[in-house]
Amino acid sequence: MSPSAGETRVLERLLPDEEATARLGEDIAMALRPGDTLALAGDLGAGKTTLARGVIRAMAGEPALDVPSPTFTLVQSYETRVPLHHFDLYRLAAPSELDELGLDEMLSAGAALIEWPDRAGDRLPPDAVKLELTHDGEGRLARIAGAGPAFERIARSFAIREFLAGPGWGEAARRYFTGDASARSYETVTLPGEQPRVLMNAPRLVLGPPVRDGRPYADIAHTAQTVAAFVAIDRALANAGVSVPEILGQDLDNGFLLLSHLGAGSFLDPEGRPVAERYTAAAELLADIHSRHWSSRLEAAPGVVHQLPDFDRDAMAIEVELLVDWYVRYATGRPAGEAMRAGYASAWSAVFDRLEHAEMGLVLRDFHSPNIVWRGDRAGHDRLGILDFQDALIGPSAYDVASLALDARVTVPPSIEKATVDAYVAARKRLGAFDETAFAEAYAIMAAQRNSKILGIFVRLNERDGKPAYLQHLPRIANYLERALAHPALAELAGFYRRNGLIGDVA
Known part of the structure; x- marks a missing residue:
């Protein structure tokens, strides 16, 4: 049962030695986010310094980082994954001095680790997580108390440590690896003498409020709700010879997976530019995947079946609505009115009608550079390690080709887009009968659908979620949209976009 809102919870951890304190x-470091405050209390010699160093070094990803005591400077700041500010208030003359030190400003974009928090009086945030270290025989006892998101994230991080202990990785070093636009995050975990592994932390999806017919957006768009989707699709792809992470440990209830590490080879060149040969290799892998028959019922574990949803009209429509919900005002300076919304929906409905005869198959949904590991020392399809496919569904197979050839995170010039699509078409023809004309139309439709959606998502990430970095991608996505709308089948839709100032002239 989840704790009630505002209810203080307490966790205890026995720390037999300094290594356990550092772990x-x-x-704690894996859980910290901007705005979090950890109030660290304890007698002299209780291990506060060891614990603080463990947090800071893990946040920095540098096990040997020098962490001086801020006893005389009062605060020491670190440019880590989340900017971290280490306070020692032992010499604080009065709580009001925290205002001069800029605690509130620091918490707006970073996290704070505060020793001697009792000297702060009532100046600490009310949701600060309190951690007290006391002597316990030859070791220490850590008592962690709090309420709210920061405490719950820390509690979940402790549960991850317990999960890792199951397959013998309880003493592994944990380092933040990456996150994405969802609540999922990833860590690398290492043990001496072992190959690094990846920990996936995938909380159950929070569906949000109903937006249409009593259904939330994520339900209509068929976003995966549990990690079972990843497990089921991973197993199916592995059985088909696709290089995906091996699942070495799983806790479906909590959303924890221990995975093999596919490597760190970039799908792009050292300057972050697309490499034509890698895109064509990925297109040929897609052709192999799309030429196969896939069951829509996939097993994640005995008795746990994941049903691949259909990429139906409702899902496609609610995704493209993100453009009028978020991008229109950003691009034109005025929100979309009812007439515009109705015209937009009508134009897209006519386009979706054209997909009735498109080839349907397994759609991985986010098949682009961030989710592909290049392994140049291998051969054939094994050169491509594939990640992040839990939202896969059954739909127009051309969608994945558009996702690859019009890569949202890197500028793909028309020449490489053409080479990628040509490689896919040639591979499909080698593998059997293939309607190239029907594919070209479906490719244009799905490219326009996907890039319309992304324009809305990236503006939403800035305006709703405070992630302005996504705005840098908008010119590229708008250019991709114009390329897709140049197909004759999309002439009426292109006219609507043009009349409403959403694109320029489509060649």
Whole structure:
């Protein structure tokens, strides 16, 4: 049962030695987000310094980082994954001095680790997580208390440590690896003498409020709700010879997976530019995937079946609505009115009608550079390690080709887009009968659908979620949209976009 809102919870951890104290610091570091405050209390010699160093070094990803005591400077700041500010208030003359130190400003974009928090009086945030270290025989006892998101994230991080202990990785070093636009995050975990592994932390999806017919957006768009989707699709792809992470441990209830590490080879060149040969290799892998028959019922575990949803009209429509919900005002300076919304929906409905005869198959949905590991020392399809496919569904197979050839995170010039599509078409023809004309139309439709959706999502990430970095991608996505709308089948839709100032002239 989930705790009630505002209910204080307490966790305790026995720390038999300094290594265990440092691991506790790692566990806390993996959970910290901007705005979090950790109030660290304890007698002299209780291990506060060891714990603080464990947090800071894990946040920085540098096990040997020098972490001086801020006793005399009062605060020491670190440019880590989340900017981290280490306070020592032992010499604080009065709580009001925290205002001069800029605690509130620091918490707006970073996290704070505060020793001697009792000297702060009532100046600490009310949701600060309190951690007290006390002597316990030859070791220490850590008592962590709090309520709210920061405490719950820390508690979840402790649960991850317990999960890792199951397959013998309880003493592994944890380092933040990456996150994405969802609540999922990833860590690398290492043990001496072992190959690095990846920990996926995938909380159950929070569906949000109903937006249409009593259904939330994520339900209509068929976003995966549990990690079972990843497990089921991973197993199916592996059985088909696709290089995906091996699942070495799983906790479906909590959303934890321990995975093999596919490597760190970039799908792009050292300057972040697309490499034509890698895109064509990925297109040929897609051709192999799309030429196969896939069951829509996939097993994640005995008795746990994941049903691949259909990429139906409702899902496609609610995704493209993100453009009028978010991008229109950003691009034109005025919100979309009812007439515009109705015209937009009508134009897209006519386009979706054209997909009735498109080839349907397994759609991985986010098949682009961030989710592909290049392994140049291998051969054939094994050169491509594939990640992040839990939202896969059954739909127009051309969608994945558009996702690859019009890569949202990197500028793909028309020449490489053409080479990628040509490689896919040639591979499909080698593998059997293939309607190239029907594919070209479906490719244009799905490219326009996907890039319309992304324009809305990236503006939403800035305006709703405070992630302005996504705005840098908008010119590229708008250009991709114009390329897709140049197909004759989309002439009426292109006219609507043009009349409403959403694109320029489509060649």
